[in-house]
Amino acid sequence: MTLNNRKSVFEKDFESVKERFPKLSYGWNKKSNLWVVSGELDICDSIGVYWNTFNIAILVSRGYPFCVPVVIERSEIIPRHIDWHVSPQGLCCLDAEQSLLALSKKGINLSDFIAEKIYPFFANQLHKLESEKYAGQEYAHHTAGVIQYYLEDLKIPSVEKIIVILEISLANKGLGRNEKCPCASGKKLKHCHLQEIQSIRSFGSQKILSDLESIKLHLN
Structure with a gap:
């Protein structure tokens, strides 16, 4: 074309x-x-x-x-x-x-x-x-794989903090670079999960909401 x-x-x-x-x-x-x-x-x-x-x-x-x-x-x-x-x-x-x-x-x-x-x-x-096995670690299936992505790829410390960060990303409220990171590391956002939150927001609200709901359902 x-x-x-x-x-x-x-x-x-x-x-x-x-x-x-x-x-x-x-x-x-x-x-x-x-x-x-x-x-x-x-x-x-x-x-x-x-x-x-x-x-x-x-x-x-x-x-x-x-x-x-x-x-x-x-x-x-x-x-x-x-x-x-x-x-x-x-x-x-x-x-x-x-x-x-x-x-x-x-x-x-x-x-x-x-x-x-x-x-x-x-x-x-x-x-x-x-x-009869993969050479490296494989992703889990379904919601377990979603959680694994946020924990391992985005280095979010716990499932509870994944939920917090997804809710903040979904709300799309301004979060100052010098504010404390919502992961509770004690670091400023710019030195912690700023890029990860920007990446999550790029998924779009529909995908963020889908991940958030599936993780909450998985925990319950």
Whole structure:
């Protein structure tokens, strides 16, 4: 999809994708208004030994680079089960939803997204197929995974403080940089969770409210 014969940001970025992952190609789907990247992704270990090849599709919205690509595993190498983070339709859960959303707000580079999110996901799946466990820690499912994101990625010290910070973020009230951080660390906000609160607010009120309600329900 070009305008006046000028390449879009996606098309320019795909040149790097093609260099790093030569078996992938793309097209524009007019019906769904999506860029569709498809093809094979070869997986090797850290020393370059070939492991396996996945047939995948990556759906990228026209809002690129401010979007979260959807990844579909077509080769059916991975079991279609929640414990494998793959839906019955082959949709892959690459990371915590909040983490991917925060990344999209900053803008992604497709080549880096494939290298840093998609490739490790499939490599880790192969590791689990071989050893029956993932190489690193995986996110819990559902609300437990939401809580894990706020605790581990945003370094909020407790579930109770997650609720406090989400309520403050949802209220969208001004919070001075020199005020005490609501996490109760005793530090000024600018030296503590300022960036994290800004990131949470970028999710939008609907997502913040959804997380807040699910966490409160989980505690009860």
